[in-house]
Amino acid sequence: MKILRISFFDSNPWGDGGAKRTAQITEILSRIESGEQCIKFEDYYANSFSRIHFTKLQVLKIGIAILSRYKLLYHLANKKRPHTFLANVGVTFLVTKDILNSFVFERVILENTRSEYWYLPYFLDYLGIDFIALPHNLEALVPGQVSFLSQKRAPNWLTEELKKLTLAEKLFTISHEEAWLLSIYQLGGTYLPYWPADEVYQHLKKIRVKRKNTEKQGALIIGSATNPPTYQGMALVIDYFSNKKSFQYPIYLAGYQTDKIFNHLYKDCPDTIQFLGAISQERLTELLTEVKCVIINQQNSSGALTKILEFLIAGIPLVVNQESIRSYQNVNGIYPFYCHDQIESYLDQKLGIPSMPQYPEREINYFVNFVNTWIQKRSQF
Known part of the structure; x- marks a missing residue:
């Protein structure tokens, strides 16, 4: 190896x-x-820490040597206990070295x-x-x-x-x-x-096939409510639709803590908005087969949203705010929105089946x- x-x-x-x-x-x-x-990495840290032996002077010298080489000593000014920080750098270096020495x-x-x-x-x-x-x-x-x-x-x-x-x-x-x-x-x-890994890819292709024979209605918003950019985006969509008392389409909010957090914050939501919380893979598959689209409204961040590609493979139209699209600009099956009125407009339209993304x-x-x-x-x- x-x-x-x-x-x-x-x-x-x-x-x-x-x-x-x-x-x-x-x-x-x-x-x-x-x-x-x-x-x-973190799975190995505790065991390695218990194996190593060091003196305070030794780890202080290591910390100074490393921070000096990479011109990082100025960060000590931000630390309440700079000597403790230096010692922690030295100890962490010895632990990391021990972990690495465990492998060829x-x-x-x-x-x-x-x-x-x-x-x-x-x-x-x-x-x-x-x-x-x-x-x-x-x-x-x-x-x-x-x-x-x-x-x-x-x-x-x-x-x-x-x-x-x-x-x-x-x-x-x-x-x-x-x-x-x-x-x-x-x-x-x-x-x-x-x-996606092949087992997930095969599962998503099956959803694409099932969607051809089901009646579509409503929209799904999915994500963890404990993730700040995800929570903020979800809340903005719910704020908009919770004031639409005559809104006729069901909106499902699924994901970790979405039931506890949003049921508490939006007690007077119309019945069309349902907070499901964490759901099983089987229930998620059912929803992805039945909904008209998935709404994604995440705040500015880096990286790329893995779920965008997965939903496209599953043949699900995506209504996505501009900040979330990122690497998926001008991709068939993505419907960008710049204000929340546009989400409602998309739900009133017939949305086409996204093209299958290319490997x-x-x-x-x-x-x-x-x-x-x-x-x-x-x-x-």
Whole structure:
């Protein structure tokens, strides 16, 4: 095994967007010649921490050495206890080194995302380990996200995120927009679009077939109400339709905590609006077969919404706000809206069946060939 992949998500094709992206990468990398192993970093942290031994002076020296090399010492000014922060950097470095020593590998693929793991690109570079990065999104552009290092709020710490990404030999992004932005900074981002794992793809194709023989009515809004951009977008749509007492189409709101949060906030909603909460895969399949469309109204963020592509594969028209479309501009089956009146207008129309999206063979083959070549170059030395 020559590649170790470090992720922060379970590889679950039926999970949330992060888990789906990790599952996609797992399926793609099954095609590489040398083999790879994926680890969820946090699952190994506690065991490694219990194994290592260190003195306070030792970890302070390590922390100073690493922050000095990468010109990060100025962040100490933001810390109430700078010595504690330095010691934590040193301890985390020793833990990370111990985790890496548990595996036999030559190179690393880093699915770099969360701000609290800001140190991983620096540690890999410090240890002389070559890596490529597949950020699920640019975290510094996600509304509400705060930098672990500087405590700045998005998007004011974008330069921090870009700085650590410069250490990667190659960057692959899930959206066109992020690849373009990285190229502006001369970081050479390459677009690797999302495509569902095969078992999910086959399931979505079955929904497309079933929809041909069912009467369509109403709309579905789905997502976790605990995700701020998703919650804000949902609330705006419900605000609009809750004041439409004569609105005749059912609107289903499904997803984690949608029943508890929205039933509490919208006690006087018309009966046509139903808050379902978390639902089973079977119930979701029924809804996707029956509804006229899916409404997506997420606030500005980075990355790309995996569910847009999945719903298109399932043959479901999508009514989507401009901020959510991102990498799916001008795609057949997407009906953009700029004000909520347009949603109601779309529900009064006959919406056509979206064309079946094409498998991104060129982009995925490029990624596979790049990884194979990357490994072979190292093996020659």
